[in-house]
Each structure stands twice: as structure tokens, then as C-alpha cells.
Amino acid sequence: MIQVVLPKNLQILAGVGRVVEVEVAGHATQRSVLDALEARHPALLGTMRDPVTKKRRPMIRFFACEEDLSDAPLDSPLPEKVNSGTEPLLIIGAIAGG
16 A cells, blocks of 8 residues: 555545555555556646646645655655555645745
8 A cells, every 4th residue: 555645635635644655566666656546536637747638737746755756757666665555655745825
């Protein structure tokens, strides 16, 4: 099981708690985790990535094992600790302002 930590706004939208668990076949990638998350919680479709291009939304960031994975290719394997369920994939809403 892959653990995904969601920001409060996505927790409310999906009607879930802070940590959501999803199962993916094989080694987890950002794409496979997001596909599983959106399949399990359809209210999240289009919130983290564009529904057509599947590119990350500009104000959403992905972190795991103290690494920023936001600009990594969607099909790159996630760190082994995420794949084994010992570390979560963090989805963070970026903050902008002036």
C-alpha cells in the first residue's frame, strides 16, 4: 500500500482524512499513484493534474523522502521507501503571494 498525504482542501473535497492509502501494481510512479487516487476518489479528478495532458498543476508539489519530485517525469519510479509503504508521498499545495 502506498500512503499519500493530502492537503486540507483535497481532504475536504474527497471526504477523506489526511492520509489515504492506495494500491498500485508493480513499482509505484507518480502516474500510477495519481491514477489510483483519482479512481478511488473521483472528486479529485483534475485537481492535481490537468485531465487531458496529465501534467502537474502549477500550484501542486509532490515530495517523498525529503526530495521534491514535482518536476520528475510522471513515470519515474518513486523511492523504495514510498513503494514499501514506510514513507508517504506528500502532495502539497504551493503558496503564492506578494
